[in-house]
Amino acid sequence: MNILEIKNLTKKFGGLTATSDISMSVEKNSITAVIGPNGAGKTTFFNMITAVYKPTSGDILLNGKSLVGLKPHQVCHFGITRTFQNIRLFSEQTVLENVLVGMHQRLKSHWVGTLLHLPAITREEEQAKVEAYKILEYVGLEDFVNESAGNLPYGAQRRLEIARAIASQPKILLLDEPAAGMNPKETKSLTDLIHDMRTRLNVTIILIEHDMKLVMEISDYIYVLDHGELIASGKPDDIRNNKRVIEAYLGKEASSLG
Amino acid sequence: MIKTWFEKFADNTTGQIIFFAAYVVLTTLGLFLLSDSVTAFLILLLSLLILYYLKLNIKIKWALGLLIIAVLVPFAASQGSSYQSFMDVGTLVLIYVAMSLGLNIVVGFAGLLDLGFIAFFAVGAYTYAIFGSTQANHFMPFGHYPLPGDTFWLFIPIGAIIAAIFGILLGIPVLRVKGDYLAIVTLGFGEIIRIVLNNMNKPINITNGPMGIPSIEPPRLFGIAIQNASQFYYIALVIFLFAIYIATRLEHSKLGRAWKAVRDNEIAAQAMGIPLVKTKLAAFAIGASFSGMMGSVFAAKQMYIDASSFTYLESTIVLVMVILGGMGSIPGVILGAAVVIILNNQVLTDISNTLTQLSASGVISVPDALSPAKMQRFIFGILLVVFALYRTKGLIPHKNRVFNVSKLKREAAAEKNKYKDDPEVEGSES
Amino acid sequence: SKSGGSSGGLTVIKIATQTPLSGGSATLGEAIKNGAQLALNDQQKAFNKKGFKLVLAPYDDMADPKKGVSNAQAIAADKSILGVVGHLNSGVAIPASQVYEQNSIPMVSPANTATAVTDRGLKTVNRICARDDFQGPAGASYAVNTLKAKKIFILQDQTPYGSGLASAFRDEAKKLGATILGYQGITVGEKDFSGVISQAAATKPDLIYYGGVYAEGGLIIKQARQQGLNIPIMGGDGMDSSTTVQIAGSAVKNVYFSTVVGDITKTATGRKFADSYKATFHKNVEGYSAYGYDSAGVLLKGLMTAIDKNGGKLPTRQQVTTAVRGVQNYDGIATKVSFDSKGDNKFAKIYIFKFDKAAYPATEQTEITKQ
Amino acid sequence: MLQQIIQTLPQVLVDGLTLGFIYAVVAIGYTMVYGILELINFAHGDIFMTGSFVGAGMLFFLLSIGFMSSVPSLILFIIIILVAAIVTGVLGVGIERVAYRPLRRKNAPKLIALITSIGISFILEDAVRFIAELKTGNYILTAPPMFQHRFVLNVHSVFPFFNNATFQSSFLVVSIVTIIMLISLDIFVNRTKWGMAMRAVAQDRETASLMSINVNRVISVTFFIGSALGGATGVLFLIQYGTIDPYIGFILGIKAFTAAVLGGIGNIRGAMFGGILLGVLEMFAAANLSIITNNAMDSGYKDVFAFIILILVLIFKPEGLFGKAAVEKV
Amino acid sequence: MADELSKHFLELTHIESFYGKIQALQGVNLYVDKGEIVTLIGSNGAGKSTTLKSISGQVTPKTGSILFDGKDITKNPTHVNAHLGIAQVPEGRRIFPRLSVRENLQIGAFAERSKSIIAERMERVFGYFPRLKERLEQKGGTMSGGEQQMLAIGRALMMKPKLLMLDEPSMGLAPIIVEQIFDIIKEMNKEGMTILLVEQNAFQALQLADRGYVIQTGNIVLEGPCSELLTNQQVREAYLA
Numbered sequence A: 001m002n003i004l005e006i007k008n009l010t011k012k013f014g015g016l017t018a019t020s021d022i023s024m025s026v027e028k029n030s031i032t033a034v035i036g037p038n039g040a041g042k043t044t045f046f047n048m049i050t051a052v053y054k055p056t057s058g059d060i061l062l063n064g065k066s067l068v069g070l071k072p073h074q075v076c077h078f079g080i081t082r083t084f085q086n087i088r089l090f091s092e093q094t095v096l097e098n099v100l101v102g103m104h105q106r107l108k109s110h111w112v113g114t115l116l117h118l119p120a121i122t123r124e125e126e127q128a129k130v131e132a133y134k135i136l137e138y139v140g141l142e143d144f145v146n147e148s149a150g151n152l153p154y155g156a157q158r159r160l161e162i163a164r165a166i167a168s169q170p171k172i173l174l175l176d177e178p179a180a181g182m183n184p185k186e187t188k189s190l191t192d193l194i195h196d197m198r199t200r201l202n203v204t205i206i207l208i209e210h211d212m213k214l215v216m217e218i219s220d221y222i223y224v225l226d227h228g229e230l231i232a233s234g235k236p237d238d239i240r241n242n243k244r245v246i247e248a249y250l251g252k253e254a255s256s257l258g
Numbered sequence B: 001m002i003k004t005w006f007e008k009f010a011d012n013t014t015g016q017i018i019f020f021a022a023y024v025v026l027t028t029l030g031l032f033l034l035s036d037s038v039t040a041f042l043i044l045l046l047s048l049l050i051l052y053y054l055k056l057n058i059k060i061k062w063a064l065g066l067l068i069i070a071v072l073v074p075f076a077a078s079q080g081s082s083y084q085s086f087m088d089v090g091t092l093v094l095i096y097v098a099m100s101l102g103l104n105i106v107v108g109f110a111g112l113l114d115l116g117f118i119a120f121f122a123v124g125a126y127t128y129a130i131f132g133s134t135q136a137n138h139f140m141p142f143g144h145y146p147l148p149g150d151t152f153w154l155f156i157p158i159g160a161i162i163a164a165i166f167g168i169l170l171g172i173p174v175l176r177v178k179g180d181y182l183a184i185v186t187l188g189f190g191e192i193i194r195i196v197l198n199n200m201n202k203p204i205n206i207t208n209g210p211m212g213i214p215s216i217e218p219p220r221l222f223g224i225a226i227q228n229a230s231q232f233y234y235i236a237l238v239i240f241l242f243a244i245y246i247a248t249r250l251e252h253s254k255l256g257r258a259w260k261a262v263r264d265n266e267i268a269a270q271a272m273g274i275p276l277v278k279t280k281l282a283a284f285a286i287g288a289s290f291s292g293m294m295g296s297v298f299a300a301k302q303m304y305i306d307a308s309s310f311t312y313l314e315s316t317i318v319l320v321m322v323i324l325g326g327m328g329s330i331p332g333v334i335l336g337a338a339v340v341i342i343l344n345n346q347v348l349t350d351i352s353n354t355l356t357q358l359s360a361s362g363v364i365s366v367p368d369a370l371s372p373a374k375m376q377r378f379i380f381g382i383l384l385v386v387f388a389l390y391r392t393k394g395l396i397p398h399k400n401r402v403f404n405v406s407k408l409k410r411e412a413a414a415e416k417n418k419y420k421d422d423p424e425v426e427g428s429e430s
Numbered sequence C: 001s002k003s004g005g006s007s008g009g010l011t012v013i014k015i016a017t018q019t020p021l022s023g024g025s026a027t028l029g030e031a032i033k034n035g036a037q038l039a040l041n042d043q044q045k046a047f048n049k050k051g052f053k054l055v056l057a058p059y060d061d062m063a064d065p066k067k068g069v070s071n072a073q074a075i076a077a078d079k080s081i082l083g084v085v086g087h088l089n090s091g092v093a094i095p096a097s098q099v100y101e102q103n104s105i106p107m108v109s110p111a112n113t114a115t116a117v118t119d120r121g122l123k124t125v126n127r128i129c130a131r132d133d134f135q136g137p138a139g140a141s142y143a144v145n146t147l148k149a150k151k152i153f154i155l156q157d158q159t160p161y162g163s164g165l166a167s168a169f170r171d172e173a174k175k176l177g178a179t180i181l182g183y184q185g186i187t188v189g190e191k192d193f194s195g196v197i198s199q200a201a202a203t204k205p206d207l208i209y210y211g212g213v214y215a216e217g218g219l220i221i222k223q224a225r226q227q228g229l230n231i232p233i234m235g236g237d238g239m240d241s242s243t244t245v246q247i248a249g250s251a252v253k254n255v256y257f258s259t260v261v262g263d264i265t266k267t268a269t270g271r272k273f274a275d276s277y278k279a280t281f282h283k284n285v286e287g288y289s290a291y292g293y294d295s296a297g298v299l300l301k302g303l304m305t306a307i308d309k310n311g312g313k314l315p316t317r318q319q320v321t322t323a324v325r326g327v328q329n330y331d332g333i334a335t336k337v338s339f340d341s342k343g344d345n346k347f348a349k350i351y352i353f354k355f356d357k358a359a360y361p362a363t364e365q366t367e368i369t370k371q
Numbered sequence D: 001m002l003q004q005i006i007q008t009l010p011q012v013l014v015d016g017l018t019l020g021f022i023y024a025v026v027a028i029g030y031t032m033v034y035g036i037l038e039l040i041n042f043a044h045g046d047i048f049m050t051g052s053f054v055g056a057g058m059l060f061f062l063l064s065i066g067f068m069s070s071v072p073s074l075i076l077f078i079i080i081i082l083v084a085a086i087v088t089g090v091l092g093v094g095i096e097r098v099a100y101r102p103l104r105r106k107n108a109p110k111l112i113a114l115i116t117s118i119g120i121s122f123i124l125e126d127a128v129r130f131i132a133e134l135k136t137g138n139y140i141l142t143a144p145p146m147f148q149h150r151f152v153l154n155v156h157s158v159f160p161f162f163n164n165a166t167f168q169s170s171f172l173v174v175s176i177v178t179i180i181m182l183i184s185l186d187i188f189v190n191r192t193k194w195g196m197a198m199r200a201v202a203q204d205r206e207t208a209s210l211m212s213i214n215v216n217r218v219i220s221v222t223f224f225i226g227s228a229l230g231g232a233t234g235v236l237f238l239i240q241y242g243t244i245d246p247y248i249g250f251i252l253g254i255k256a257f258t259a260a261v262l263g264g265i266g267n268i269r270g271a272m273f274g275g276i277l278l279g280v281l282e283m284f285a286a287a288n289l290s291i292i293t294n295n296a297m298d299s300g301y302k303d304v305f306a307f308i309i310l311i312l313v314l315i316f317k318p319e320g321l322f323g324k325a326a327v328e329k330v
Numbered sequence E: 001m002a003d004e005l006s007k008h009f010l011e012l013t014h015i016e017s018f019y020g021k022i023q024a025l026q027g028v029n030l031y032v033d034k035g036e037i038v039t040l041i042g043s044n045g046a047g048k049s050t051t052l053k054s055i056s057g058q059v060t061p062k063t064g065s066i067l068f069d070g071k072d073i074t075k076n077p078t079h080v081n082a083h084l085g086i087a088q089v090p091e092g093r094r095i096f097p098r099l100s101v102r103e104n105l106q107i108g109a110f111a112e113r114s115k116s117i118i119a120e121r122m123e124r125v126f127g128y129f130p131r132l133k134e135r136l137e138q139k140g141g142t143m144s145g146g147e148q149q150m151l152a153i154g155r156a157l158m159m160k161p162k163l164l165m166l167d168e169p170s171m172g173l174a175p176i177i178v179e180q181i182f183d184i185i186k187e188m189n190k191e192g193m194t195i196l197l198v199e200q201n202a203f204q205a206l207q208l209a210d211r212g213y214v215i216q217t218g219n220i221v222l223e224g225p226c227s228e229l230l231t232n233q234q235v236r237e238a239y240l241a
């Protein structure tokens, strides 16, 4: 069953067409990769799904419902969250607080209730903290609970972005270059984490990544963009050997690597 | 040496309590005996700061703090002739603290720079002033004004609500404008409100224009008219406590986290499901309502208001209180407001009076152009620069809440954990 | 630091002044303070004889109502203060006097012309100057009847004083049959008023009236002349300052103002005062210098009466308050003073002055007494 | 009604331009400092004020030297404006050193500099007041008239529906000097390396220094230029209005800052345009608001009018008239 | 110390650097000879970036000394070091977001006066990254992540430095561009530029460089020719996976 359906999505910045007429469908509970050369339009594609940008034309359907025209926070309410290529943490706040913010949309408390000291709300807050801690344990950040997010090493910040995103219990999780700035060993554990998230959390994952080893290893399906256009799609093995993809993106060496 | 002693002291609760009790008793006694001494008054107030730094149970701290400000300070001060003067400064401190707490929500928590905050204070003040004097007769088709002083109490919530509405009105342009552009929009808004209030004596006379509104009814409680600073002190105290309660409760609530998230990174905040518009408007409305409440108190206390109390300079002074105290830090903001008010309305006046007396009696001689009576703002300016340079993050900088990790760990271990393969209960999860 | 006590065996009595000593209208505020200081100096001996020493306690109200109230509380706390001379701005005097009333501190104002100052019926509040509902109409009748102005354009500075005065002027001028071509507000602190002036010029008035203070008034005069408006310009007591001439320069010719203080240099005592003022403060007298002096004089007169009534002992504030209100036929250098039941001065007069040349003081044209 | 508005239009324009020019140059001071430090330099209005006092002081001093009174006023003026510009320029650099650089070094939060700037503003106001009072006994100074020759712009004979406008030769001086200042500054910032360095420092100080840019020097130069312009404008103000006091910087500062934002803060041309626009709008409102609203609002509302226009502009163009929307790449 | 001048082009002796109270470097010793490519590898938070920042002057070391080209530069401000010929491609690209691509490149050659030399260098950068030439007037901040990385490298090349320090240049780049970047580094090095490279992609870095250092929690734990490091068991386990 397809959870997400992209129809002829186009985005123009002035004279520049960042994505052009892209269509794809993402199966529920799959891991889908979007790859392509720099400036191909991958991040722009994520930005349209999460309503950061409004598409110039085309449609985005989540379980058949269109997301176009929603506000970014509404998209989150519909069950799509993301991480950012340029890390965007709440850097002044602690690691745990970052995760708590991720839970925002599923906490029920209203501020009036908070002021009235309603026991239900106090309880919810307590549980939220414990769950946030569990999530930090899950991504391996339990030693940084009270650290300011901005002071974490790069790789840890990336994992915190993931933790914050899964805190909202999304149906679809978009990861924009999650392995950037990680060494191979760290990338390996990230790969395991992504795998585990899919099975354990029942989440559909779409990721952008330039690390072909990771991409080839975990994706069920790959879409390749170049200059805003979809130039190929298929299973990892098809993509690995696709001439056009090798030429535009992989290069000879890298394709032999994965 | 000193450090180790200090560390030991920090762990010794009884020691601290004894020390603190001794301090409070002594200084209370000090003020009681030297009843007109500003120094004695300030040293007693210092106990609150000491209390803040003591490592005691938070509830005990609150109880002690309340005891000091609600009982000891007024009692000790009441012995001297400066009683009303001290209580007047105390009332002003409380008024401005509540306003600063409101502005702190807007600037400190939500990160929206506001240079027109005094407008909400003005709105609250005028609301009571108009109906608490004969002014309303000019345009209200029904009713008889002034409303009796007993209705004052109603005007505290009314002031809050009207100010909140104005907060939302201001918020609407904010939805698009960012950063320092916002600062200028709010500045403009503040000036618009002031000028309009100052000109609304025609075509219909609503605010009596530049002439201001005199003879505002004093509040009445059980038939007693409240007119003394020492009485207003308690009204302001109650609202102040209310404001602190709201501010601290909200800081660590879902809404508080949303504010800070919006402040730190709007795009990420939205992506996490935080509605930008609603969150910002809530900050403006709640922040404004603190000012609105205190506005009514201010009008009743002054018994006369005109637009000159609500200038742009006032807005910046409230902002100075917030930044000086430490943005986003509730204790800091309280200290910031207290320092600014006490400096301006008590310490500097006192110093300049002393110097004036000295120069009058020929002890020191200064040319008239440099007469100490004219120096207050100058000294205040120097102090601001010095404070800012030496406490760059504010007097009491904001600290992130520290979570009890071991407790969280224990609780996480005790509960069912879907993020973990639990060997014992394996299979029980479906 | 605030307690009274004695000095050289004399009991100290303090008289406070509360006026703006900093900010835009400090010239006038300081003139009042200095005037009061001189009065204390002059009467020191008489009080010393009775065993008292007079000390002036100047407070800076910064023309800010909040500050005025805080200072008033501080004044109330200083038990050796038995009276206040001040304020300059009615907007500050009104809230501050609520505190004086609660503490029975007599206040004598040299300058607060707004009606609400005494109309609230406070026992402690007195003034030696005329009220705006006298000053405004007096100015209007002079403008309409003497200067024959038929078409008048009015400007005001949107302060309690300026707008109160201007509206009193407007109402009377209308009554006397003049046409009001416009009634416009300006902003205190600005320097460019050409906008409203060109509006005024377009309406071709015979006279421009300005309710406000010299800082803006002087510029309005100058800028009106620059736009070719050589008609008479008139103002109130706020223009009664040497600074008006400094600012407007030669443009000040053909400017009239009504004021509450007459030309003190007409009398010998007045001239003596001006000289000793100059000798003490190295400044020329302002209109309000003499009123500062007379206000303090009235206050000291009341104080002396209270001392005598109290058998030569230090009187209470209540006693001084009553005595001050009871002052009758006090002869000051600038005005005679008798307080009525509200604290207004029965002898308060309005004087009309005209600048014939760029020099201060201006020439007195006439004095108007309330019927 | 319309007729009256049109009649006064030439005069309103002349006066509006005069005021607008002054706003424009002061606005540039704000915009430059803002552009480089993202700091609203509240003290800038007071630097402007100090400039006017330095100019007045110089003028009195020069006139007191016997032979100087026979020197043509244009030369006097040039000396005065240069001295005032240099003094305030140095003052600006000094303020930056004392009040802002230490904060930068300590990595203080951005807003804390707001406090030092407000503090400096209080200090400057009172310091100038003390000095002026000490020297002259009065802190309201009126300069001996310069450039007082009156011109009548005879528009009426060409377009009978206009009234004539009058102006003084000072108007010409103000216009010419500001236009020279504006153009040279525009060239400096947009055409020279310094300008690029300023913008780079504004956007990312650390990386700018990696590009061999001496960040502190660039900031000092910016403060020098911004403050010198402010000080020079103070002299223009003195020439135009004749009377100054230590508080002129406050209101003018707010207005100029508003103008800077209206034009798009950080943008030099925006500040120029914003200043001129604000001056003209304000003058127009002062002259015509009561006519337009049929006396419901008098000219006391002129600032309300100006601020409403500002807010409207920002609602539809949140980055100001000349500002470019800063798209944030996500 | 100054009299026993280093024989190395760049030499760090016992460098300790701090962020406030947090100590990031615990006494780093490292040298680079003229014409070498040296790589610094280590896991997240080990102190690689801090080492580069200490050399360029963005972080001032508390103790220790840094000698460059015969001069003591330990306490030099950043811009002075840049004048001496030290360029750094910073972590996270640090493009000037509101300058155009052209201006971003021009500012790289800030110290260079000659217009023709600047133009020449710019042409060369375009040769490597044609995308930049296509987008000359685009604001730096709106470029895609990888495009920004190219711009950051191009900007550093515009300086024509004596020592080029690259902090994870391959981050966010397409595999095909990564190959190209490594080629460019080689080429620059051939022309006489000394290079200090920080990379997560340790395998490729070690293949390219002459010598390598491994840093762990602020300490250099291993150093040697790359051929040795590539075969070192510890290194293979920790960084080559």
Ligand SMILES: Nc1ncnc2c1ncn2[C@@H]1O[C@H](COP(=O)(O)OP(=O)(O)OP(=O)(O)O)[C@@H](O)[C@H]1O
Residues within 6 Å of the ligand: A013, A016, A017, A018, A036, A037, A038, A039, A040, A041, A042, A043, A044, A045, A085, D327, D329, E142, E143, E144, E145, E146, E147, E172
């Ligand atoms: N706001 C914008 N304005 C103008 N151009 C833009 C904007 N955002 C992106 N672009 C351009 O659109 C193209 C696609 O950008 P995008 O960020 O989607 O690339 P990408 O595929 O994510 O690349 P990378 O792998 O380097 O991150 C790029 O050429 C970029 O310069």
Ligand SMILES: Nc1ncnc2c1ncn2[C@@H]1O[C@H](COP(=O)(O)OP(=O)(O)OP(=O)(O)O)[C@@H](O)[C@H]1O
Residues within 6 Å of the ligand: A151, A152, A153, A154, A155, A181, E019, E022, E023, E024, E042, E043, E044, E045, E046, E047, E048, E049, E050, E051, E091
């Ligand atoms: N601005 C900062 N404030 C506080 N601590 C910092 C800061 N920058 C780095 N650190 C800390 O200093 C240590 C070294 O960081 P550094 O950035 O040098 O590591 P790195 O080796 O470059 O890591 P990465 O591979 O993640 O880039 C880390 O523990 C990090 O958390």
Ligand SMILES: CC(C)C[C@H](N)C(=O)O
Residues within 6 Å of the ligand: C028, C088, C089, C090, C091, C111, C112, C113, C114, C161, C212, C213, C237, C238
């Ligand atoms: C000096 C004057 C401006 C004071 C004025 N008469 C007032 O009552 O405020």
Ligand SMILES: [Mg+2]
Residues within 6 Å of the ligand: A042, A043, A044, A085, E144, E145, E146
């Ligand atoms: Mg991208």
Ligand SMILES: [Mg+2]
Residues within 6 Å of the ligand: A154, E048, E049, E050, E091, E167
């Ligand atoms: Mg790094």
